[in-house]
Amino acid sequence: MTVILIRTVIFYIALTLIMRLMGKRQIGEIQLSEFVAAVMLSELAALPITDRDIPLFHGLVSLVALGSLEVITAFACRKLPRLRKTLFGEPIVLVAGGKIIDKGLDKARITLDEVLAVIRTEGYKSFDDVYYVILEQTGKISVLPKAASTPLTPKDSNITAEETGPDMTVMIEGVEIESFMERTGKTKADIAKILSENKLSKKDCMILAFDENGTVKLTKKETGK
């Protein structure tokens, strides 16, 4: 088992380095270390299950070691910016000020076709609408439009928009969501009061939510066809 533990650590480091070399596009939305752990975990879990010759402990040692390594790496990256930069790299600018940065495309190994596809996916008709395109550490490509192509916001028209925040759903299908109840400061008694004011029982309530201003948003369960 000692050999298996050491092999697991070696494979974790090797796979992380290889994936880092392969670039961000391989990993999509998750962090590199998470991706490496996910790839290895899926294989490791399958082997002792299907092969009766392999003792269960061989799989468990590798699984626990990998899971722990992943959490420790994530924590170390959070605390050590230099390690974070080494493992996850930096954002790469592909288009700056409306001009294509060849060096960035080479570094990210992304073709212009792919950049144009992302621009279209983001809903822009022309390359002229785009001011910046950045490949983020997560592998996602951000498209920032030129000021002339940016949708109008209340701020542009000097309109003061009221901040309501997201809806905090305190009850779904009659079940209280305690984390949101805590955040909104609502108690079970408050919820019961609102339901009785609307002549509803818990089971008749589909969604009960509050925004940051305390506005009640209640959706009844429809029983009809």
Add this chain to the structure above:
Amino acid sequence: MKHFIIALVLLGLIIACVCVNGYFVRKTVGEALELTRSLPETKEEFDSYDGNIQAFADQWYKWHGYLSLSINVSELERVCEAVADIKAYVQVKAYDNYIAAKRRLEAVLSELADGEKPVFFHIF
């Protein structure tokens, strides 16, 4: 922070578990090797052997249960096969086959003990 501490504790536990297992396997296999070496070696010793070969086999099957928790089944089967051969050849008094089976058992047990050592050759 809580997850980090749990991960560190788990990793520490796993390392401790692996070290204890390595020690246990080397100790048990070492004892098995000693027991094997205590069996008759020369033709004269073999002919005059009146020890309980069944006790030797039973002792091995007792260890087998514990070792199967951390050693590949196919490796343990090689040991079981050699033990069964030794037992059979002692019973039918076939010295040449017996000594071959004994050598095989010694080699397999040495391999098992070495397999737990974290040496370059085994890791790569």
